[in-house]
Amino acid sequence: MKRFLSLLCLVTGLSSAVRAEDRPMVATLHPLLSEMVTRLAGDHVRVEELMGPGGNPHTFDPSPRDLARIQDAVMVVAMGKNLETYLDRLEASLPEGVVMYEAGRLVPSLRIDVESEVFMCCPVHSHGAIDPHWWHSPAAMRTAVRHLGRALERLLPEHRSEIRESARSLMSELEDLHRWVEDQVSVIPRNQRKLVTAHAAFGYFCDAFGFQSIPVQGLTTEDDPTPAYLAETVRIIRREKIHAVFPEKNASERILEMIVKETGVELAEPLLADNTGSADKTYADMIRHNVDSIVQALTGGK
Amino acid sequence: MRGQPLLELLFVGAVALALWFPMRGLTRARVFPMSSDPVLADGAGDTVRRPVWIDLRFSHAPERFEVFQNGISLGEGGGVRRWDEDAEVSFEGGVVSIRIEGDFAGDVDSAYLEVSIEPDRLPSQRRGMWIRRDFSHVMEFRWTEN
Numbered sequence: 001m002k003r004f005l006s007l008l009c010l011v012t013g014l015s016s017a018v019r020a021e022d023r024p025m026v027a028t029l030h031p032l033l034s035e036m037v038t039r040l041a042g043d044h045v046r047v048e049e050l051m052g053p054g055g056n057p058h059t060f061d062p063s064p065r066d067l068a069r070i071q072d073a074v075m076v077v078a079m080g081k082n083l084e085t086y087l088d089r090l091e092a093s094l095p096e097g098v099v100m101y102e103a104g105r106l107v108p109s110l111r112i113d114v115e116s117e118v119f120m121c122c123p124v125h126s127h128g129a130i131d132p133h134w135w136h137s138p139a140a141m142r143t144a145v146r147h148l149g150r151a152l153e154r155l156l157p158e159h160r161s162e163i164r165e166s167a168r169s170l171m172s173e174l175e176d177l178h179r180w181v182e183d184q185v186s187v188i189p190r191n192q193r194k195l196v197t198a199h200a201a202f203g204y205f206c207d208a209f210g211f212q213s214i215p216v217q218g219l220t221t222e223d224d225p226t227p228a229y230l231a232e233t234v235r236i237i238r239r240e241k242i243h244a245v246f247p248e249k250n251a252s253e254r255i256l257e258m259i260v261k262e263t264g265v266e267l268a269e270p271l272l273a274d275n276t277g278s279a280d281k282t283y284a285d286m287i288r289h290n291v292d293s294i295v296q297a298l299t300g301g302k
Numbered sequence: 303m304r305g306q307p308l309l310e311l312l313f314v315g316a317v318a319l320a321l322w323f324p325m326r327g328l329t330r331a332r333v334f335p336m337s338s339d340p341v342l343a344d345g346a347g348d349t350v351r352r353p354v355w356i357d358l359r360f361s362h363a364p365e366r367f368e369v370f371q372n373g374i375s376l377g378e379g380g381g382v383r384r385w386d387e388d389a390e391v392s393f394e395g396g397v398v399s400i401r402i403e404g405d406f407a408g409d410v411d412s413a414y415l416e417v418s419i420e421p422d423r424l425p426s427q428r429r430g431m432w433i434r435r436d437f438s439h440v441m442e443f444r445w446t447e448n
Contacts, residue, residue: 106422143420146355150388168386 024155027070029078030057031276032135032283033103036145037077040166041152044159048073053279057083067093075155077148080104083132101151103144104134110203133273136205138178138287142171177284178208184291185209188298195294196237196245196265201273205290214240230258237263244268244297268297349394354421357386358402361414367404376400393421396445403438411435419443 026045028034031053051060080102110131149167153160193211200215216233244266366380377387420426427443
């Protein structure tokens with residue numbers, strides 16, 4: 001009897017493994033997209049993630065091994081708005097007929113302004129270009145989820161109603177998250193809603209919740225800024241009467257100490273700009289972490 | 303031309319004029335459109351058709367309701383408090399006008415209705431209103447630059 005049960009388990013296990021391989025593969029270029037595709041399509045797709053939760057989407061470039069890994073993909077989901085500068089190359093490497101889907105394409109765009117130009121993540125995202133960091137607004141994510149849901153419905157018409165229902169539920173969660181952010185930031189007076197960050201990644205957040213984005217040099221992990229840039233940073237912090245700044249993780253201790261000493265500004269908990277930072281963190285965790293950090297720093301924890 | 307100042311002056315003037323046109327093209331300020339928003343790019347005075355997402359939320363479920371634009375039905379439903387549909391609507395000078403009509407069962411005198419319209423690439427807009435048992439209301443949504 002035991003042998004029979006073991007055999008049955010083995011056969012069942014094998015058949016479910018075969019079923020798993022039968023499912024269409026959807027490749028994602030950002031962990032947040034993996035989360036959204038999984039929430040929408042569940043077990044009906046196999047999600048293959050090219051860039052992990054620790055990756056930097058501005059510097060990530062898929063290796064030949066990555067490309068080989070997604071040769072069976074029927075759909076590739078990118079963040080869009082030119083975040084993935086390698087997208088054309090990736091498309092050319094895939095078999096014909098693969099759906100290339102940009103999740104942020106139909107989200108209203110913000111352009112990068114002149115003052116933020118030198119603080120952007122990379123030369124591609126400079127003045128006049130479209131700011132690619134649309135996911136920092138839950139309302140924008142809701143729009144993206146709705147369109148992504150429709151694209152998955154087209155891919156899996158036999159599961160249309162299930163995907164539509166999942167999309168409604170996820171959109172409702174994102175609406176609640178947006179309202180939660182509005183509620184949390186309401187304790188910060190309008191004239192103190194100034195978000196001083198390492199690079200201009202929070203334009204959509206600022207636009208959605210009434211903040212002024214002030215990116216300054218010296219808060220990044222990049223090479224030390226020049227004395228002229230540092231002097232400018234100190235000048236901006238004093239002029240704008242900034243209470244707290246949000247450095248990147250691993251930013252130069254020496255530079256941060258100098259900025260604090262010169263201005264008396266508080267160093268806040270680093271914000272998650274381009275990724276969730278860890279595999280067990282969700283999109284909502286990322287937004288909550290950032291909002292908690294912002295509210296704590298700008299109200300002094302009151 | 304030596305000794306003929308008038309001719310020299312005319313010659314210099316002709317050369318300056320010939321150079322001025324291409325130089326003007328190179329040096330004058332140019333205006334580039336900053337927005338690629340579809341409605342605005344098509345011109346505020348034009349009528350264009352765009353895909354939108356319509357989202358209705360009722361405080362009480364109506365027995366039936368239908369959404370129209372210019373007499374054409376965009377969708378209908380009933381017995382639910384939330385309803386949404388993808389549709390294509392006309393933007394006239396950046397304005398979308400829709401009519402919503404329907405009725406409630408006998409025990410509901412009035413209810414609150416919230417309507418959101420979200421066109422592709424443009425921000426969502428939301429309007430709310432109190433409606434009575436047999437209702438028919440026109441709602442306007444306007445998208446303008448900034």
